[in-house]
Amino acid sequence: MSTTPSVPFSRRAFLKSSSLAGGGLLIGFNLFTGCKPEAVKIPMDLSKLDYKDFNAFIKIAKNGAVTIFSPNPEIGQGVKTSMPMIIAEELDVAWDMVHVEQGILDTKSYTRQLAGGSQSIRHGWDALRTTGALAKKILVEAAATRWGVDSSECSVSEGVITNAKGETLGYGDVAEDAALLEAAAMEAREKAKAAAAESDAPDEAPEAPEVALKEPKDYKIIGTDRGNVDIDKIVTGKPLFGLDYKEEGMVYASVLRPPAFGQKLDSYDDTKAKAMPGVIDVVRIGEKANALLNQEEKNWTAVLDSSDKVVVIAKTSWEAMQAKKAIKATWTDDSTLESTEYQDEKLMALLDGKEFRTLRKDGDVKKAFANADKVLERTYESPFLPHNCMEPMNFFANVTDAKIHLVGPIQTPEYAAMGVANMLGRDVGDIHLEMTRMGGGFGRRLYGDFVYEAAEISNAIKKPVKVVSSREDDMTTGVYRPAIKYRIKASVKDGKVTGYQLKEAAINGNMYGLIPNFFPAGAIENYQVDVAAYGSNVTTGAWRAPYTNFLAYAEQSFLDELAEMMEVDKIQLRLDLLEKVKGTTDERIQYSPERLQGVIREAVAKSGWGKQASDVYQGFVAYYCHNSHVAEVADVKIEGGMPVVKKVTCVVDCGIVVNPLGAKNQAEGGVIDGVGHAMYGTFGFKEGIPTANNYDKYRLIRMNEAPEVEVHFVQNELSPTGLGEPTLPPAGGAVANALKAATGKRIYKQPFMEDPDFWRTANKEILG
Amino acid sequence: MPTYQLTVNGKSTSVEAGEDTPVLWVLRDHLDLVGTKFGCGIAQCGACTVHLDGNAVRSCSLTMASVEGKSITTIEGLSEDGSHPVQQAWKEVDVPQCGYCQAGQIMTASAFLDKNPNPSTEDIRSAMHGNICRCASYARIQKAVETAAEKMV
Numbered sequence: 001m002s003t004t005p006s007v008p009f010s011r012r013a014f015l016k017s018s019s020l021a022g023g024g025l026l027i028g029f030n031l032f033t034g035c036k037p038e039a040v041k042i043p044m045d046l047s048k049l050d051y052k053d054f055n056a057f058i059k060i061a062k063n064g065a066v067t068i069f070s071p072n073p074e075i076g077q078g079v080k081t082s083m084p085m086i087i088a089e090e091l092d093v094a095w096d097m098v099h100v101e102q103g104i105l106d107t108k109s110y111t112r113q114l115a116g117g118s119q120s121i122r123h124g125w126d127a128l129r130t131t132g133a134l135a136k137k138i139l140v141e142a143a144a145t146r147w148g149v150d151s152s153e154c155s156v157s158e159g160v161i162t163n164a165k166g167e168t169l170g171y172g173d174v175a176e177d178a179a180l181l182e183a184a185a186m187e188a189r190e191k192a193k194a195a196a197a198e199s200d201a202p203d204e205a206p207e208a209p210e211v212a213l214k215e216p217k218d219y220k221i222i223g224t225d226r227g228n229v230d231i232d233k234i235v236t237g238k239p240l241f242g243l244d245y246k247e248e249g250m251v252y253a254s255v256l257r258p259p260a261f262g263q264k265l266d267s268y269d270d271t272k273a274k275a276m277p278g279v280i281d282v283v284r285i286g287e288k289a290n291a292l293l294n295q296e297e298k299n300w301t302a303v304l305d306s307s308d309k310v311v312v313i314a315k316t317s318w319e320a321m322q323a324k325k326a327i328k329a330t331w332t333d334d335s336t337l338e339s340t341e342y343q344d345e346k347l348m349a350l351l352d353g354k355e356f357r358t359l360r361k362d363g364d365v366k367k368a369f370a371n372a373d374k375v376l377e378r379t380y381e382s383p384f385l386p387h388n389c390m391e392p393m394n395f396f397a398n399v400t401d402a403k404i405h406l407v408g409p410i411q412t413p414e415y416a417a418m419g420v421a422n423m424l425g426r427d428v429g430d431i432h433l434e435m436t437r438m439g440g441g442f443g444r445r446l447y448g449d450f451v452y453e454a455a456e457i458s459n460a461i462k463k464p465v466k467v468v469s470s471r472e473d474d475m476t477t478g479v480y481r482p483a484i485k486y487r488i489k490a491s492v493k494d495g496k497v498t499g500y501q502l503k504e505a506a507i508n509g510n511m512y513g514l515i516p517n518f519f520p521a522g523a524i525e526n527y528q529v530d531v532a533a534y535g536s537n538v539t540t541g542a543w544r545a546p547y548t549n550f551l552a553y554a555e556q557s558f559l560d561e562l563a564e565m566m567e568v569d570k571i572q573l574r575l576d577l578l579e580k581v582k583g584t585t586d587e588r589i590q591y592s593p594e595r596l597q598g599v600i601r602e603a604v605a606k607s608g609w610g611k612q613a614s615d616v617y618q619g620f621v622a623y624y625c626h627n628s629h630v631a632e633v634a635d636v637k638i639e640g641g642m643p644v645v646k647k648v649t650c651v652v653d654c655g656i657v658v659n660p661l662g663a664k665n666q667a668e669g670g671v672i673d674g675v676g677h678a679m680y681g682t683f684g685f686k687e688g689i690p691t692a693n694n695y696d697k698y699r700l701i702r703m704n705e706a707p708e709v710e711v712h713f714v715q716n717e718l719s720p721t722g723l724g725e726p727t728l729p730p731a732g733g734a735v736a737n738a739l740k741a742a743t744g745k746r747i748y749k750q751p752f753m754e755d756p757d758f759w760r761t762a763n764k765e766i767l768g
Numbered sequence: 769m770p771t772y773q774l775t776v777n778g779k780s781t782s783v784e785a786g787e788d789t790p791v792l793w794v795l796r797d798h799l800d801l802v803g804t805k806f807g808c809g810i811a812q813c814g815a816c817t818v819h820l821d822g823n824a825v826r827s828c829s830l831t832m833a834s835v836e837g838k839s840i841t842t843i844e845g846l847s848e849d850g851s852h853p854v855q856q857a858w859k860e861v862d863v864p865q866c867g868y869c870q871a872g873q874i875m876t877a878s879a880f881l882d883k884n885p886n887p888s889t890e891d892i893r894s895a896m897h898g899n900i901c902r903c904a905s906y907a908r909i910q911k912a913v914e915t916a917a918e919k920m921v
Contacts, residue, residue, distance in 0.1 A: 227862045228864055235850055236843065239802050244802040316797040317796070318789055390805070390813070390868040391868045672906060701904065
């Protein structure tokens with residue numbers, strides 16, 4: 001784990017950080033200067049500056065008001081508040097003088113404009129701080145130049161620069177000077193770079209400015225509670241989301257896609273639909289998007305089925321959705337129309353078979369199992385899950401010969417823009433993409449199928465168009481969390497865990513990579529992770545906390561059962577295993593045993609583990625994923641003969657917490673989301689048709705079922721890691737372990753409440 | 769296509785729409801009041817909640833034919849400037865994550881508190897259970913309704 005409370009600002013460090021998440025530095029009276037050579041150049045004559053060309057991090061008005069552009073998409077994870085907070089901290093301005101705007105897709109000024117993997121803060125940390133600090137440095141230099149003093153004699157507090165004589169200048173007073181200074185410095189850097197390129201020492205590129213970063217003890221904004229920057233707009237219903245976006249002349253499109261996975265469009269009759277009110281046109285699309293599908297390896301977000309689609313264009317959303325229902329389409333079976341039972345058999349056959357890919361192999365598990373005193377083997381099963389973002393998928397596109405205007409909710413704007421450019425045979429420079437606030441993402445909006453649809457439709461009808469999905473469209477044409485089965489086997493010899501094997505069978509494969517190096521990798525001498533996949537025509541992909549949203553429950557349930565078999569304390573077993581990983585030289589190991597032990601001990605203390613009231617049954621989980629360490633304790637009570645999850649205590653080590661107010665909300669939401677899906681979430685197929693299409697058939701957790709969540713953050717000065725995902729995976733395991741404590745029954749399948757009678761009977765046995 | 773007369777946020781309004789057209793889409797697409805959100809279309813999630821003559825209703829399942837001559841309040845009309853105690857409470861508690869469901873949550877909560885000024889925690893959890901928050905900001909919604917109740921006394 002890196003500990004970088006401040007970054008020594010060498011040129012290399014600078015170039016590295018700017019290539020991570022930033023590089024743009026916009027200061028001054030609508031002025032801009034670039035840290036990256038390819039950034040838009042500032043003219044020395046400021047009257048020639050065209051502000052429209054610029055969209056980077058910071059804008060300072062003459063009155064000192066600061067606008068910070070938040071680079072990454074906002075899906076509810078809070079980065080539109082927390083990323084600007086990081087810049088404002090190093091810029092040294094008062095937060096109430098800061099106005100935040102969403103940056104557009106701008107690959108020249110920003111990189112990694114992506115919401116996924118809980119990585120925005122982790123990747124942005126150095127670059128955002130550096131951006132703020134560099135802007136401050138230039139502003140101070142401008143003031144020092146005006147005063148004719150050395151910049152080292154100047155100090156800054158809340159956007160006001162003070163010199164040794166006590167004279168002051170506000171950031172707004174010197175913003176224009178600063179921009180000119182930086183324009184000149186940039187020109188000099190470019191000249192030097194050009195000279196260096198001609199010489200024999202290309203490595204001696206011009207020096208970027210050096211800048212010191214604050215020590216955490218000096219933070220005034222980072223680590224303090226700051227409200228959501230869009231709160232006023234949210235509570236008054238202002239247009240913010242993709243579905244709210246409108247443009248003059250815009251029409252609405254409702255897309256008819258195959259009802260079953262495995263089907264393709266044959267023909268359709270649109271006579272009735274075309275006669276319905278508000279209907280403008282009915283068109284067939286798919287040719288261009290399907291060509292893109294063939295390049296899927298080049299653009300992983302283009303997860304599309306290969307069928308053509310029928311699109312109703314109408315004056316309003318409702319008219320488009322209604323007329324779509326009047327289309328009479330015939331579909332042909334293109335591949336097997338799969339049912340859940342069929343998929344379950346395929347996965348179970350994979351688990352029983354030998355067709356595995358080994359991701360990690362330490363020692364010899366077979367030998368360990370053969371020589372064991374005791375062996376435990378368990379199989380865990382999970383269904384598919386739809387994302388169910390509250391804002392159904394939608395996107396705006398206006399494709400003209402001059403440019404392509406795209407607006408809407410997308411977690412991967414850069415990929416979407418590249419995909420649309422490829423699909424329409426256009427230059428990516430023709431695309432202007434604006435990201436709206438998203439009504440949830442959860443991974444669904446990593447995939448830009450709806451962007452390609454909108455662009456293909458607009459290209460076909462030559463009009464600005466908004467593609468709108470009904471809830472049924474959204475739920476039945478998803479990119480689902482794949483159904484997965486795990487089989488875990490462990491051996492015990494002389495009271496020690498000697499072997500551990502994890503086998504995974506997943507529809508289309510889970511998102512591998514890190515799993516083999518998560519806990520308990522490194523803690524057990526003989527350790528193996530094997531994976532197998534069944535290729536289905538059902539589209540699958542990342543769902544909040546991919547890799548682990550189901551695995552954490554399986555492994556942590558298994559660990560509890562292993563402790564029971566060994567007749568050892570469940571917490572002690574975890575601590576002992578972690579002890580063995582300390583000082584490891586294995587660089588593949590992802591987690592920190594010290595930090596995981598830390599959250600375990602904190603969770604024991606905060607949850608009253610072992611000291612709970614006599615009617616409270618507790619379940620424990622400690623887990624590492626998405627670079628954060630989390631321990632959770634679920635409290636279950638029996639009410640009316642049924643176990644009820646009353647509370648979850650959640651301890652998180654994600655390093656420095658940038659915005660505790662937002663972080664707590666995020667952690668609470670992740671826990672309840674994890675509890676809800678583990679308890680109730682289920683989704684399958686009958687001959688290719690999804691078993692649920694709306695909330696009357698798909699159960700999401702509601703307020704009256706939500707447990708209390710008590711969140712504690714470990715206080716340290718380590719670089720921050722993400723929070724959008726890490727509190728979700730442990731929740732299911734904590735609940736399963738608490739349910740076992742409450743009822744004496746272990747559950748090996750999600751959702752836990754699929755058969756409520758399973759628990760009711762158990763209660764009678766225990767309570768009777 | 770028939771024309772309907774109704775009052776929206778205190779203003780008398782005339783709308784031409786099919787009789788089966790849900791009020792939700794008239795608000796969003798005809799009247800540009802996009803604060804009322806589309807979530808499910810079958811009155812299961814509460815994102816589209818508005819007040820009809822003071823009662824919280826699901827506008828996605830309310831036809832234009834059924835609201836002729838009636839008065840509708842949307843999130844845009846709850847107050848002129850976000851000063852309604854429920855909106856104030858939402859800001860103080862900093863409720864939203866993604867924020868998409870919150871207009872519906874606020875409309876349900878404000879109608880509920882008008883009729884139940886001193887709710888218990890269980891009353892609140894029961895009254896709000898028809899509104900889904902996919903981000904699960906339930907703890908803060910609960911706290912904000914409690915805070916709003918105190919403000920409204």
